[in-house]
Amino acid sequence: xxxxxxxxxxxxxxxxxxxxxxxxxxxxxxxxxxxxxxxxxxxxxxxxxxxxxxxxxxxxxxxxxxxxxxxxxxxxxxxxxxxxxxxxxxxxxxxxxxxxxxxxxxxxxxxxxxxxxxxxxxxxxxxxxxxxxxxxxxxxxxxxxxxxxxxxxxxxxxxxxxxxxxxxxxxxxxxxxxxxxxxxxxxxxxxxxxxxxxxxxxxxxxxxxxxxxxxxxxxxxxxxxxxxxxxx
Amino acid sequence: xxxxxxxxxxxxxxxxxxxxxxxxxxxxxxxxxxxxxxxxxxxxxxxxxxxxxxxxxxxxxxxxxxxxxxxxxxxxxxxxxxxxxxxxxxxxxxxxxxxxxxxxxxxxxxxxxxxxxxxxxxxxxxxxxxxxxxxxxxxxxxxxxxxxxxxxxxxxxxxxxxxxxxxxxxxxxxxxxxxxxxxxxxxxxxxxxxxxxxxxxxxxxxxxxxxxxxxxxxxxxxxxxxxxxxxxxxxxxxxxxxxxxxxxxxxxxxxxxxxxxxxxxxxxxxxxxxxxxxxxxxxxxxxxxxxxxxxxxxxxxxxxxxxxxxxxxxxxxxxxxxxxxxxxxxxxxxxxxxxxxxxxxxxxxxxxxxxxxxxxxxxxxxxxxxxxxxxxxxxxxxxxxxxxxxxxxxxxxxxxxxxxxxxxxxxxxxxxxxxxxxxxxxxxxxxxxxxxxxxxxxxxxxxxxxxxxxxxxxxxxxxxxxxxxxxxxxxxxxxxxxxxxxxxxxxxxxxxxxxxxxxxxxxxxxxxxxxxxxxxxxxxxxxxxxxxxxxxxxxxxxxxxxxxxxxxxxxxxxxxxxxxx
Amino acid sequence: xxxxxxxxxxxxxxxxxxxxxxxxxxxxxxxxxxxxxxxxxxxxxxxxxxxxxxxxxxxxxxxxxxxxxxxxxxxxxxxxxxxxxxxxxxxxxxxxxxxxxxxxxxxxxxxxxxxxxxxxxxxxxxxxxxxxxxxxxxxxxxxxxxxxxxxxxxxxxxxx
Numbered sequence: 001x002x003x004x005x006x007x008x009x010x011x012x013x014x015x016x017x018x019x020x021x022x023x024x025x026x027x028x029x030x031x032x033x034x035x036x037x038x039x040x041x042x043x044x045x046x047x048x049x050x051x052x053x054x055x056x057x058x059x060x061x062x063x064x065x066x067x068x069x070x071x072x073x074x075x076x077x078x079x080x081x082x083x084x085x086x087x088x089x090x091x092x093x094x095x096x097x098x099x100x101x102x103x104x105x106x107x108x109x110x111x112x113x114x115x116x117x118x119x120x121x122x123x124x125x126x127x128x129x130x131x132x133x134x135x136x137x138x139x140x141x142x143x144x145x146x147x148x149x150x151x152x153x154x155x156x157x158x159x160x161x162x163x164x165x166x167x168x169x170x171x172x173x174x175x176x177x178x179x180x181x182x183x184x185x186x187x188x189x190x191x192x193x194x195x196x197x198x199x200x201x202x203x204x205x206x207x208x209x210x211x212x213x214x215x216x217x218x219x220x221x222x223x224x225x226x227x228x229x230x231x232x
Numbered sequence: 233x234x235x236x237x238x239x240x241x242x243x244x245x246x247x248x249x250x251x252x253x254x255x256x257x258x259x260x261x262x263x264x265x266x267x268x269x270x271x272x273x274x275x276x277x278x279x280x281x282x283x284x285x286x287x288x289x290x291x292x293x294x295x296x297x298x299x300x301x302x303x304x305x306x307x308x309x310x311x312x313x314x315x316x317x318x319x320x321x322x323x324x325x326x327x328x329x330x331x332x333x334x335x336x337x338x339x340x341x342x343x344x345x346x347x348x349x350x351x352x353x354x355x356x357x358x359x360x361x362x363x364x365x366x367x368x369x370x371x372x373x374x375x376x377x378x379x380x381x382x383x384x385x386x387x388x389x390x391x392x393x394x395x396x397x398x399x400x401x402x403x404x405x406x407x408x409x410x411x412x413x414x415x416x417x418x419x420x421x422x423x424x425x426x427x428x429x430x431x432x433x434x435x436x437x438x439x440x441x442x443x444x445x446x447x448x449x450x451x452x453x454x455x456x457x458x459x460x461x462x463x464x465x466x467x468x469x470x471x472x473x474x475x476x477x478x479x480x481x482x483x484x485x486x487x488x489x490x491x492x493x494x495x496x497x498x499x500x501x502x503x504x505x506x507x508x509x510x511x512x513x514x515x516x517x518x519x520x521x522x523x524x525x526x527x528x529x530x531x532x533x534x535x536x537x538x539x540x541x542x543x544x545x546x547x548x549x550x551x552x553x554x555x556x557x558x559x560x561x562x563x564x565x566x567x568x569x570x571x572x573x574x575x576x577x578x579x580x581x582x583x584x585x586x587x588x589x590x591x592x593x594x595x596x597x598x599x600x601x602x603x604x605x606x607x608x609x610x611x612x613x614x615x616x617x618x619x620x621x622x623x624x625x626x627x628x629x630x631x632x633x634x635x636x637x638x639x640x641x642x643x644x645x646x647x648x649x650x651x652x653x654x655x656x657x658x659x660x661x662x663x664x665x666x667x668x669x670x671x672x673x674x675x676x677x678x679x680x681x682x683x684x685x686x687x688x689x690x691x692x693x694x695x696x697x698x699x700x701x702x703x704x705x706x707x708x709x710x711x712x713x714x715x716x717x718x719x720x721x722x723x724x725x726x727x728x729x730x731x732x733x734x735x736x737x738x739x740x741x742x743x744x745x746x747x748x749x750x751x752x753x754x755x756x757x758x759x760x761x762x763x764x765x766x767x768x769x770x771x772x773x774x775x776x777x778x779x780x781x782x783x784x785x786x787x788x789x790x791x792x793x794x795x796x797x
Numbered sequence: 798x799x800x801x802x803x804x805x806x807x808x809x810x811x812x813x814x815x816x817x818x819x820x821x822x823x824x825x826x827x828x829x830x831x832x833x834x835x836x837x838x839x840x841x842x843x844x845x846x847x848x849x850x851x852x853x854x855x856x857x858x859x860x861x862x863x864x865x866x867x868x869x870x871x872x873x874x875x876x877x878x879x880x881x882x883x884x885x886x887x888x889x890x891x892x893x894x895x896x897x898x899x900x901x902x903x904x905x906x907x908x909x910x911x912x913x914x915x916x917x918x919x920x921x922x923x924x925x926x927x928x929x930x931x932x933x934x935x936x937x938x939x940x941x942x943x944x945x946x947x948x949x950x951x952x953x954x955x956x957x
Contacts, residue, residue, distance in 0.1 A: 036450050049896055053903065090826070094820060157942055158942055226857075
């Protein structure tokens, strides 16, 4: 039986008995990987929680210095990319090679859009001096914005710990952005494998695993968005 | 080649002759570096961690030599600080954490399950390469010098002082991923690769132990990764998350660090306990007492390990509420540990005990781990900890757990599975000599440190008051005996490799599954897929053939003799 | 030779050991996407109407709902084996544990000294060395608002 299963499938690795066993293992492994990703990000969320509870003023003012419209746009872009990712999986499972490729390309494109918006956000912050930690030195327009944000939120002064806020902002969005880049790369790889016709109704595991990773990246952003951009 | 064999190869391109063994089936260094065979990966891990153990051990001996006299003996204080940092970091991250799971676990676990390999063989090889890359970064750190933070890298010293801790940090960050991948692989393997008849209640306890370890590796190690990433960013970019001058909190670093590093203590000790389970059952020739209790106590320890990290921080200035909660929870750890000790003793009771070297190490494990564990209670108690914190008492305590526990467990496993790994026996007399030296040397070294610590000798100090010198000299003397013991062991194993007697498939007469394959296992572990019909400790159900200790040829003569009679 | 392990642990394996995927309809995916966008609108809306202390709670609850949608439908935990759900839930629980225990420290530091009067040095009658006088910074320090030159804003770094 094991010989039969191996005999007629080129994707079944030697140490598995059946494709189902291989798929089950791959999926379990992927969920474990996602679990460790969550714990990896947990450190950032804990630091965020601690400092937000200590320095509420800095957090309110800092949040107002971020452009929530850009954040909202990026959220929508990522949600849409999650949808195209899940459609890529569906197309692969139904054996529609062309659609799989197109949906993967769409996902990569949306991820690229996300990074472009992120670039403009970062660029602005670098320009006005909203830099992390010890390099925090707002000047020019940056100062104007801080005064406006402080007035708007009723904070009577410039919170010293804005630097901590921006330190965490850059670390959290930076590490998330790194995950987006990795996701784009992996999806490009999947697109290439799909183009070569490696996936079929019987075997679409790599596309499914890539999509799982992509959804996790989306989930992280779902939390980052209100926690960073929408503090009132 | 016979027609049938040719036909078999034609039907299955992965067909390997039944008499092949994993060491000689393929040859050449390329076949080793590209192998996905878990046994070969395990062997490469074993060699790597033994080299790390040797390096860490040399640093330890240098430290003990320096401490022979107060003030300068052979080196300056700065060098001393670097030495204890390297000793700690190498021993923890390069040796103990990967020791049992990645080396011995990799070799034994799939065989015990009746699987051909782990669930993700390529990932397994990747984890080994990642380990090597991490080790290279550590080596760079050593050559760069000035890493004097201790293995804990506490801020703000580690981020402010002029040192190359950054290399070490990156190295440890990378090593962490190797550990995560190993853990991930083991969990997936245990869930999906069990052979026919291997249900959860038949899993050898070694697997329960490594499974619980793997859970910690997957859930705790990423927190170390983010901690070190933040530390690196602190040093490179000045993010300020842990810098009080920038509104950060150095105690938060300790929370982050110990959220990983306390569970990591269980990454180190659980596999040691797992080995003791196997060895005690084998050398008592008895079904292990309280199988499910031992299995569940491993899982309980893994989970409880996450709840107690704050007991490393009693004097750090953390909140009194947190201190009380962490102290109370710390005592809970004693329960699953006690369950294990009682079950081992109950297994020994009325067993048919034989005292070969693996058993000696395991019995020593029970005694030393009990001492190490009970002295931990002194440190978990808030009032006594204030006196004992950061003294040699702590040093002695964790060496009793890490060396008396994990290293003795590791040595027990190494002696126990040596014939399966190499296909050769070793000289039992010399093994016992080495054991005696190691056991005596270890106790002399660290018992004196309990006394030193309770009298107020702080850890990590370069110099000390004259009144401590006799105890320090005793401790150093013990360390030399320990070193000689390891040397004897190394020679004994080298001799076994070169000219050891060929082993049978089951030299200890164990009912464990891994002993039923050929002396050096087939590349796919078993020439034919085994079907499991009994538990791994069911001596009353094992056949005479299964428990036969001689070689296959001796078995044939044995059968022939029987037939004559 | 279908092993027990395969039978009990893989994604519903039929007798021939082939993978059977639960292929969801495009319609369901579209509905989930619309739900996610709706929640996004809701969270931005909640930002614009001030909810006071409930702001953080609202943000976290809405985010949790969105993540639940993604995990349950897009990541198909709905049709997955129980153990994969356990893994995910376990990771979330451990994240919570990490957060809760750490904040149990950072929220209540030095509180005992503040309540029981600290350790008074009998010789001076004042708080002894090492006694924390109170709870750690609440709200953080504030520097003065910089005065911006009329017309052009080209000030010094707004530090202290």
